[in-house]
Amino acid sequence: xxxxxxxxxxxxxxxxxxxxxxxxxxxxxxxxxxxxxxxxxxxxxxxxxxxxxxxxxxxxxxxxxxxxxxxxxxxxxxxxxxxxxxxxxxxxxxxxxxxxxxxxxxxxxxxxxxxxxxxxxxxxxxxxxxxxxxxxxxxxxxxxxxxxxxxxxxxxxxxxxxxxxxxxxxxxxxxxxxxxxxxxxxxxxxxxxxxxxxxxxxxxxxxxxxxxxxxxxxxxxxxxxxxxxxxxxxxxxxxxxxxxxxxxxxxxxxxxxxxxxxxxxxxxxxxxxxxxxxxxxxxxxxxxx
Numbered sequence: 001x002x003x004x005x006x007x008x009x010x011x012x013x014x015x016x017x018x019x020x021x022x023x024x025x026x027x028x029x030x031x032x033x034x035x036x037x038x039x040x041x042x043x044x045x046x047x048x049x050x051x052x053x054x055x056x057x058x059x060x061x062x063x064x065x066x067x068x069x070x071x072x073x074x075x076x077x078x079x080x081x082x083x084x085x086x087x088x089x090x091x092x093x094x095x096x097x098x099x100x101x102x103x104x105x106x107x108x109x110x111x112x113x114x115x116x117x118x119x120x121x122x123x124x125x126x127x128x129x130x131x132x133x134x135x136x137x138x139x140x141x142x143x144x145x146x147x148x149x150x151x152x153x154x155x156x157x158x159x160x161x162x163x164x165x166x167x168x169x170x171x172x173x174x175x176x177x178x179x180x181x182x183x184x185x186x187x188x189x190x191x192x193x194x195x196x197x198x199x200x201x202x203x204x205x206x207x208x209x210x211x212x213x214x215x216x217x218x219x220x221x222x223x224x225x226x227x228x229x230x231x232x233x234x235x236x237x238x239x240x241x242x243x244x245x246x247x248x249x250x251x252x253x254x255x256x257x258x259x260x261x262x263x264x265x266x267x268x269x270x271x272x273x274x275x276x277x278x279x280x281x282x283x284x285x286x287x288x289x
Contacts, residue, residue, distance in 0.1 A: 001019065001022060001069055001072075002015070004073050009153060011151070011152075013128070017061060017065060021061075021065035021066060022065065025044050034074055038083050041066055042083060044062075044066075045063065045086070048062060049086075055089065056087060057089065064085075066083075090255075092255070092258055092259060093221070093222065093259070094218070094222060094225070095225055095259050096214070096218070098230060101121055101223070103213075104205075104208050104212050104214060105118055105208070107208040107209075107211035108204065108207070109208065109211065111171070112184075112190060113204035115167050115168065115170075115184075116200075116204045117204055118163075118167050119164060119168075120201070120220055120223040120227075121227055122227075123147075123158045123159075123227070124158070124227030124228060124244055126150070126151065126224065127201040127221070128198050129147050129150050129151075131184065132148075132195055133145070133147075133184065134148075134182060134183055135172075135181065135183050138183065139160065140165055143160045143162070143165070144157045144158065144159060145157065145159075147246070151246060152246075154246055156243065156246050159244075176190070176191055177191040181193070182194070182196075184196045202219060202220055204220075205220045205222070205223070206219070225259070228245060228256045229260055231244075232259075232260045232262070232263070238254065238256075238257070
């Protein structure tokens with residue numbers, strides 16, 4: 001299976017998830033995975049929901065891994081009717097106001113973490129994309145940031161904020177060992193020849209959210225949602241936001257229409273067009289006898 005995934009140039013995170021799923025179902029049934037069939041897949045789906053309490057979108061990913069294994073690796077048939085994908089649950093993400101984003105950034109526990117948070121909000125990159133940014137990705141001549149090998153192995157360019165550029169220069173000057181490759185070097189003193197992990201990005205966000213007194217469910221992707229929503233409220237069009245976020249389909253980007261206060265407030269409720277009498281006129285107070 002690994003060879004099939006590598007031949008198709010799947011991302012490392014997808015490879016890990018797919019292999020883990022096959023190992024997990026084999027442990028659950030105490031059988032080799034190639035001995036399993038649709039009945040076991042259906043039982044495994046129910047187990048993921050009932051006992052593991054996994055979200056529908058996570059179970060969808062597990063079913064996708066099993067489908068790949070059966071079709072591409074074992075060369076077996078796969079019936080969608082027998083092993084359907086669970087209905088996806090689409091929830092609106094939490095959005096911070098610009099003032100709350102400012103509080104979050106100002107509450108960073110270290111200057112290094114502050115720069116991470118500024119970069120997340122200024123670019124809308126995913127945390128894995130941020131962790132793998134290189135010094136050479138910062139193009140101050142064209143004022144763009146090159147995101148290489150993003151989700152789906154796609155490259156894209158994002159605008160470079162002058163304020164972020166100044167923060168990145170200050171960040172570079174503050175490092176003990178000037179990085180030659182990675183913009184955010186790993187290890188405690190940020191002197192390693194490898195980048196930070198995505199966990200560091202998550203910790204930077206969680207620590208700042210706690211200090212700022214914001215709710216518990218603030219995470220790096222929250223700043224990506226804020227980036228897109230605030231751009232939309234400032235007048236950017238959906239197609240531009242789609243390109244900046246690296247979305248494959250414009251439909252993914254339309255969720256921000258539900259989050260933009262400018263678009264919501266621009267549409268009047270039909271109740272406002274009705275000529276209604278006041279409640280006092282329709283139901284006068286009873287007279288004292």
